[in-house]
Amino acid sequence: MPSKETIKIIKEMRNLYKKLIEIQKEIITKLKLGNLKNSEHMKLEYELEQNKETMENIRKYFAKIQYIEEINKRMKEN
Numbered sequence: 001m002p003s004k005e006t007i008k009i010i011k012e013m014r015n016l017y018k019k020l021i022e023i024q025k026e027i028i029t030k031l032k033l034g035n036l037k038n039s040e041h042m043k044l045e046y047e048l049e050q051n052k053e054t055m056e057n058i059r060k061y062f063a064k065i066q067y068i069e070e071i072n073k074r075m076k077e078n
Helices: 006-035 039-077
Strands: none
Touching: 006 039
């Protein structure tokens, strides 16, 4: 069973991840609509790339948490 602090962190990270997905959808929509100046287009592409990197970091963080929780579970069983 994960600690209360771990559960709290996981919930916060999930909420952040959901917000990032929404931001990503908005950016993609703006890029598809066009009508942007070149600088605006480049800025949105940069934000989209940053968003993807942040989402990947969150996925890695979740994997680490799961790994640590699994180790803790095994240690308690022994």
